[in-house]
Amino acid sequence: MSDKPLSQHLQENVVFLKSIFGQSSDFYTKPMCLENIECCVALFTGISSPEKLSVMALDSFCRDGVPVRNGAALAEYLLQE
DSSP states (O other): OOOOOOOSSHHHHHHHHHHHHTTSTTEEEEEEEETTEEEEEEEETTTSOHHHHHHHHHHHHHHHTOOOOSHHHHHHHHHHO
């Protein structure tokens, strides 16, 4: 496994994660857009379901009405919540 830090560029991170985990049958990625900010959910389906994670994140995000200015603010919000 690599000690490479994640990039500030979404597509680079998706490619990197797929290069490490992409051969695993339970690795899942789903691109999405929140508040005009492109993002991607990446998870292992054996640990959580994509539907459950999406509902939890989107419900929290919509309920709290968090004004996010950019991807960094969105990431910080999702990490904290």
